[in-house]
Amino acid sequence: MLRLVSLQLIVTVVAGLVAGLLGGWHALVSALFGGLCCVVPNAIMAGRLFLNTMRPGGADPISFFIWEFIKIALTVALIGAAAWLYRDLNWFALLGGFIVALKSYIILLFRH
Structure with missing residues (x-):
């Protein structure tokens, strides 16, 4: 799971840079906010599911659905919050x- 979250963070930064090149500063910030919302x-x-697997008895399906x-x-x-707090939000970039x-x-699926 750490690889997936790390990949999502890297892809978010790249998407933010591309949005910044295409749409300027507000698009960069909006794309970063959008990626961070994921x-x-x-x-x-x-993190919570990993901690649940460490306890005696392991993880149960109820905890998965609650955390989902x-x-x-x-x-x-x-x-x-991004829409409310950032007035110059670019919705397309977000x-x-x-x-x-x-x-x-999907990148991890085609890696192997």
Whole structure:
């Protein structure tokens, strides 16, 4: 899971740089925010699931579904916070950064 979160972070930075070259400073920041709206909840969920596997009895399906719900709620909250707090938000760049980070796991599928 650490490889996936690291890859998502790297792809987010690359998407931010591309957006910055194409759309300027506000597009760069918006794409970074969009990618981080995907990376941060995934990192939190991965960390919690890893900790759940370390306890006696291992991880259970209920904890997975609870943390999946928390991840989705946190993603929506972060996108809302980005829209509310950053007045010069470029929605196209934000959604582009989010989708690129979300679909970056495809790179790991073709790696082997």
